[in-house]
Amino acid sequence: MMKYTFTILISILFLSITFQSNAQGKLGLYKVNSDNTEDVLNDKDTINFGNPGVASPILSQQIIVRNESSTESLTINTITFDDTGIFGYFPASGEMTIHPNEAGSFYIYYSAASNIDLHKGFLTFSSSDPQAPSVTINTIVNKDDGELKVSSPEYPIVNNQIDLGDVLIGEIKRFTIEMENIGEGYMFVDKTEFDSETNKFISTYHTKQGFGKGTTYNNNLSFKAMKKGAFEAIIKNKLERGQMDEHQIKVIGNVLSPEVEISYKGDLLQPENTITEKPLPYATQQFRFTVENKGNADLTINGVTLNQNNDREYHMPNSGIFTTIQPNESFTYTLELIPSSIGKKNVEIIFNTTDVEAPTIKVDFSTVIEAAMIRFEDKNGQEITQNLGFDMQSTSDNAMVTDELYIKNIGNKVLSITQFSEIYDIHNQFSFDYSGGDIGINERQKISFTYSPNGYNAYKKSFPIDIVSNAHEKKTIRFNVHAFHQYHEAELKYEGNLVSESYPIDFGRFDINTGKEITLLVQNSGTLPLTIKGVSFKNTGQNDFEIKEFTQNEIKANENGKVVIQCNSSKAHQHLEEILKVETSDYKNAIQTVRLTANPVKSEFYMSNPENTITVWNGDIEEYGPLSYERDFEYTYVIQNRGAAPLTIKTITVDLNDGYTLDFSGFDLPITLQPSEKQNLIMHATPHLPGEYNSKVHITTDEPSANHFSYTVKMTSLLPVLEVTHNNEVIQPSTVDFAGFDAYTLTILNKGTDILELPSILVSDNDEFSISYDENVNFLRPQESLDITINYSPKDKIKVDGIFSLKTNDKKMEEFSLVLKERTVTSIDNQVVKVDIYPNPAEDQLYIKGISQQVKVRIFDLYGVQHIDQISNGTIDVSRLHAGIYVLDIGGQITRKVIIK
Structure with a gap:
């Protein structure tokens, strides 16, 4: 409310005819009303000047003095007034003589006091009328008190009480208390005070204000729920000359909040927990956690985080999903352990909740996986692969040969061998010496093998042995012992070993982008020259393997020819198998075959969050936000090569959009990831415009058949946007020339989607400019506006520019300013x-x-x-x-x- 205080010296002329007379006359007093009508004024009547407050102009009341005698003059003299200075009259001294049937007048006036207290006064004068020798006129001002009336458009106020009802903890409710003086008197209403220990109140009515009759103010309040449970708070305003000393409004309601309880096997968990399970066998294990909502508002589990080593043996379905649990209901999370090895298994489990008093509940969980594990070693401790079997030392010329093998327990539980038996030896060529029994942890037992060709001319013999034990996954094993008898013949070898369909050549795992080449040696183990007549594949229609070349010349004794074979398959992550046929001049085994096996691999691009609880798939739409000027958005992705071959990331590009800028950092292109290698990508978004916008991210790699990966980032921006208009036209910071006017009105509008804050509105550098607006407004909601008028009152001849400045939280226009240009004036000071x-x-x-x-x-x-x-x-x-x-x-x-x- 704008207040104007000015004091005007009013000279009131006494309208009468004064002359010398010895007269009595007849006195008639009349009060002149605002419509020029008159009311009779009797002795000791009171003139009420109303309730003007402390900032009114001088108020006056005209009193008509009539001589109602037609023959005698009337004399008025000895006029006195009380000496408070609040009330006065004019003329201030002298004698008044009124001719018969004539009239004079004088004025009683009131000059505003510095307070709104009740003030009384009186005026007394003498007259020559014997019926009225002394007349007193009483005066009074600010007789009446004000009366504060309150109402709220959002919530009914009943018996000075507002019920906000149920409020979710952390929620902000905004409401307005409309204050109006419905009394007759002027009063003061002091700033808003609160009596609340648990919750937070903010008021826009923060200074003492004067209320005349009918004056209204809006008290805009916000309430933030901080503590669960029923609450009471008092909104207080002290009154001066109101109907009471202090006006109070009680605010009641109930703050709703979830309350989480998590239990494991009936035991309630604390914020920090350590659970150690007893040792368990090498098998899939499950552990169940029950989450219950004991509160009176919905509880949300914002995902469950599992922190573990790179083996990632623990899994929890629904751990990456936001799960809402209603009051008095529960949800069960199952922790699953799929062991890939033996030993201690640790995991940190973090339940993320919306319970403000228990936002996280952590569990350090561990158990031990026990198993006996069997391994075969030679006498030097080198591992012998079970599926390849044990190769005994070779023999020649029908000589007997003896060799030894060891069984070792590499587990953490005693290994018990319950069966060790040979199952196929029709020519009685093979025997062994083994006592059997239990094998302690990291201990081993020896087995001795004896081979006698017994005249059977075969270069290799395999003797299967069935082994039964309590070993994990290998409780029943068929283990082959291979015996070798050398004689004159062609032998096929790869990397020093004899190969055949039983002893295949394994290309192993290789990158599908490059393929792999191997060389098969054709060894002449006889005494006669050897010729490779032809090389082919059993399946003539296959295209996974290719014969590059083979030796065409004769191969001397104890020398080698070669066959070069290339694998160029496009069948990644599949087991390939083919039979190679090598035809030589060996009279006994003219055609020998070799099994070729291969497992081509390729790279595989994978993208997730660091916890690997959220996977980004090709074509995904990822929603984030909201963005704001106070909070740029930053998110870390993890890209990983989940394939078995190196992966190269070639480019990372982002489609442009109008609403925000999206970029990535934390890397240099190209990026080469080895199998299982990870790399962090930091995505950063900066807002430009309010609203919802999409931007597509493109990632190109050398992954075969899947070299383009893309997903869409959907981002919402909540931004304040300042727009300033004058006469319905948008204006920019400029110069306003006051050459032809004294007032300039502009409108501030929030065109954005978030609160536009107005921390400062002022005029500086020239006090001849001033502003007027609703000072209670210090922010604008979306689409709200505020009118501001710049007033110009020239006082001197000096021409100085003023500056109007408006500060906001719109980062694109944090300060809007106008240069206020004075006109050339001639000061009238x-x-x-x-x-x-x-x-x-x-x-x-x-x-x-x-x-x-x-x-x-x-x-x-x-x-x-x-x-x-x-x-x-x-x-x-x-x-x-x-x-x-x-x-x-x-x-x-x-x-x-x-x-x-």
Whole structure:
């Protein structure tokens, strides 16, 4: 509310005829009303000046004094008033003589006090009327108190109480208390105070304000729920001259909150827990955690985080999903352990909840996986692969040979061998020596083998042995012992070993992008030259393997020919198998076959969050936000090569959009990831415009048949946007020239989707400029606006620019400013004594002499009512004014009394 305080010296002329007379006369007193009607005024009657407060103009009341005698004159004298200075009268001294049937008048006036207390006064005078020798007129002001009435458009106020109902913890509720003075008197309402220990209140009504009759203020309040449970709070405003000393409104409600309880095997978990399970066998294990909502609001489990080593043996279905649990309901999470090895298994489990008092519950969980594990070793401790079997030392010329093998327990539980038996030896060529029994942890037992060809001319013999034990996954094993008898023949070898369909050549795992080449040696183990007649594949229609070349010349004894074979298969992650046929001049085994096996592998691009609880698939739409100027968005992705071959990331590009800028950092292209290798990508988003926008991310790799990966980032931005208009046209920071006007109004509008804060609105550098607006408004909601008027009141000849500045939280326009340009003026400050008003009294035209420019002039009557407001160059038309006394205001700096006839 804008307040204007000005004091005007009012000279009130005494309208009567004064002359010498010895008269008694008859006194008649009348009070003149605002409509010029008259009421009889009796002795000791009271004149009530109302309730003008502390900032009113001078108020006056005209009293008509009539001599109602037709023969005798009436004399008024000895006029006195109380000496408080609050009330006064005019004329201030002297004697009044009124001719028969004539009338005079005087004025009683009230000058505003510095407070709104009740003030009383009186005026006493003597008259020559013997019926009224002494007359007293009482005066009173600010008789009545104000009365504060409150209401709220959002919540009904019943018996000075507001019920906010159920409020979710952390929620903010905004409401307005509309305050109005419905009483007759002027009163003060002090700033808003709160009595609340648990929750938070904020009020926009934070200064003491004066309330006249009918004055209203809006008290915009916000309430934030901070503690669960029922609450009571008191909103207080102290009153001065109100219906009570302090006005109170009780605010009640109930803050709802979830309450999490997590139990394991019936035991309630604390925020920090350590659980150690007893040792378990080498098998899939399950452990169940029960989450229960004991509160009175929905509980959300914002995912469950599993922190473990790179083996990632623990799994929990639904761990990456936000799960909502209603009050008094529960949800069971199953932790699954799929062991890939023996030993201690640790995992940290973090339940992320929306319970403000238990946002996380951590569990350090561990168990031990026990198993016996069998391994075959030679006498030097080198491992012998079970599926390849044991190769005994070779023999020649039908000689007997003995060799030894060891069984070792590499587990953490005693290994028990319950069966060790040979199952196929029709020529009685093979025997062994083994005692059997239990094998301790990291201990081993020896087995001795004896081979005698017994005249059977075969270069290799395999003797299967069935082994039964308590070993994990290998409880029943068929283990082959291979015996070798050398004689004159062609032998096929690869990397020093004899190969055949039983002893295949394994290309192993190789990158499908490059393929793999191997060389098969054809060894002449006889005494005669050997020729490779032809090389082919058993399956002539296959295209996974290719014969590059083979030796065409004769191969001397104990020398080698070669066959070069290339694998160029496109069948990644599949077991390939083919039979190679080598035809030689060996008379006994002219055609020998070799089994070729291969497992081509390729790279595989995989993208997830660091916890690997959220996977980004090709074509995904990932939603984030909201963005704001105070909070850029940053998110870390993990890209991984989940294939078995190296992966190269070639490019990472982002489609442009209008709403925000998206970029990636934390890497240099190209990126080469080895199998299982990971790399962090940091995605950063900066907002530009409010609203929802999409941007597509493209990642190209050398992954065969899947070299383009893309997903869409959907981002929502909540931004304040400042728009300033004048006369419905958008304006930018510029210069406003006040050459032709004294006021300039602009409108501030929030065109964005978030609160536009207005921490500072001011005019600086020139006090001849001022602003007027609703100072209670310090922020704008989306689509809300505020009108601001810049007023210009020139005072001197100095021409200085002013600056209007408006600060906001719109990062694109944190400060909006206007240069306020003064016009060239001729100050009338030094012309006060030179200004003349004529004619005075005036009838039709009133002239001002002594001003050199157009100025604003206003004319008020003695009741403070404005009758003329115009810009004048020195001439004022007063023909429409009623006869009487008025006050002329010139440019807000000079006042003169004028009389209109």
